[in-house]
Amino acid sequence: AQSVTQLDSHVSVSEGTPVLLRCNYSSSYSPSLFWYVQHPNKGLQLLLKYTSAATLVKGINGFEAEFKKSETSFHLTKPSAHMSDAAEYFCVVSDLSNTDKLIFGTGTRLQVFP
Amino acid sequence: DGGITQSPKYLFRKEGQNVTLSCEQNLNHDAMYWYRQDPGQGLRLIYYSQIVNDFQKGDIAEGYSVSREKKESFPLTVTSAQKNPTAFYLCASSIGTAEQFFGPGTRLTVL
Numbered sequence: 001a002q003s004v005t006q007l008d009s010h011v012s013v014s015e016g017t018p019v020l021l022r023c024n025y026s027s028s029y030s031p032s033l034f035w036y037v038q039h040p041n042k043g044l045q046l047l048l049k050y051t052s053a054a055t056l057v058k059g060i061n062g063f064e065a066e067f068k069k070s071e072t073s074f075h076l077t078k079p080s081a082h083m084s085d086a087a088e089y090f091c092v093v094s095d096l097s098n099t100d101k102l103i104f105g106t107g108t109r110l111q112v113f114p
Numbered sequence: 115d116g117g118i119t120q121s122p123k124y125l126f127r128k129e130g131q132n133v134t135l136s137c138e139q140n141l142n143h144d145a146m147y148w149y150r151q152d153p154g155q156g157l158r159l160i161y162y163s164q165i166v167n168d169f170q171k172g173d174i175a176e177g178y179s180v181s182r183e184k185k186e187s188f189p190l191t192v193t194s195a196q197k198n199p200t201a202f203y204l205c206a207s208s209i210g211t212a213e214q215f216f217g218p219g220t221r222l223t224v225l
Contacts, residue, residue, distance in 0.1 A: 009154070034213060043118075043216035044157075045206055090156060098165055100145050101172075102214060104156030 002027045006092045006105040019063075019078040021061040021108045023091035026072065033074045034102070035065055037086045047089075050074065061085070077088050086112045117141065118217035125215035125222045127192070127199065135190045135206035137181075144209060150174060150223045151186040151219075161224050163188055192222065200224045 007022040032051045036044040048059025054066040071087060074091060074101045088107045093099040118139045127133045141148065145164045149157040163182040175197025177191030182188055188207075193198045202221050206214040 036216075041121075041202075041219065043218045043222070044206075045216070046213050090162055100162065100208070100210070101159065104158075105154045106154065 002031060002103050004088075004093045004094055004095050004103060004105040006091050006108050008108050009106070010109045010111065012111040012113065013081045015083055016080050019076070019085065019110065020080075020109065021076040021089050023074045023105060024072050025074060025091075025093050027093060030069070032066065033065075034092040034094075035059065035063070035074075035076050036090045036092060038050045038090065038107075039096050041095065046074070050061075061108065081110075081112045082113050083114065086110055116150075117214055118205060120217040120220050122220060123218070125220055127222060128195045129187050129198065129213065132193050133222065135192070135203055135205075135222070137188045137190065137209045137217060138186055139188075139205075139217075140186060140211055141207055141215060142185070143207035143215070144185070145181070147206040147208075147214060148172075148178070148180065148188070148190045149204045149206065151204060156170075157172055157204060166179060 003026045005024045034049045035047040037047050038044045047063050048057045050057045050067045057071045063078050088109050090107050091105040092102050121136045147162040148160040151157050158174050160178050161168035161180040166185050177189045204219045205217040208214040
């Protein structure tokens with residue numbers, strides 16, 4: 001069965017420093033992977049997605065993620081954090097038994113300090 | 115302006131009551147989904163529908179019911195059989211295997 005593990009429940013950074021949010025996945029095949037962001041009391045917004053094309057995926061707001069099959073990882077990075085990046089981030093994998101279904105990680109809360 | 119709307123934003127329920135959460139989309143998406151979100155947890159799938167007049171149970175369907183009479187609408191009823199309904203409920207839609215688009219959510223509180 002597919003699954004995702006977000007390795008940190010909370011990450012704190014200073015404004016202007018790099019961001020790294022870690023995600024490992026479990027899948028027998030090459031999956032589709034997504035990162036979503038959720039601001040407080042809001043819905044989820046898609047940051048980026050990997051669907052077996054380029055392994056380095058660029059998303060919105062300066063975020064990017066690299067698919068590493070050998071490490072079964074899909075970590076999210078940003079070179080320089082902004083105060084508006086403070087939110088909850090979810091790593092998501094598609095369910096290969098039913099590709100209409102998504103499997104969500106438990107989320108990483110990103111805090112950005114001035 | 116295309117998107118997904120959910121109403122109400124906040125909903126309060128007394129013990130033993132059924133309540134219905136609305137979800138409407140004008141994106142012309144075939145598939146629609148309902149998720150439940152609890153603090154510190156990811157989203158859990160309640161029900162999903164890939165086509166009008168058809169829907170399937172997700173991972174936590176007990177105590178919930180849905181209907182899909184129109185492509186644009188996918189209401190969720192939280193019944194009195196759901197013993198712990200206080201949560202944030204999110205509706206989403208998609209075209210096939212593409213990414214899902216989410217509504218703004220409804221926060222349900224049991225009094």
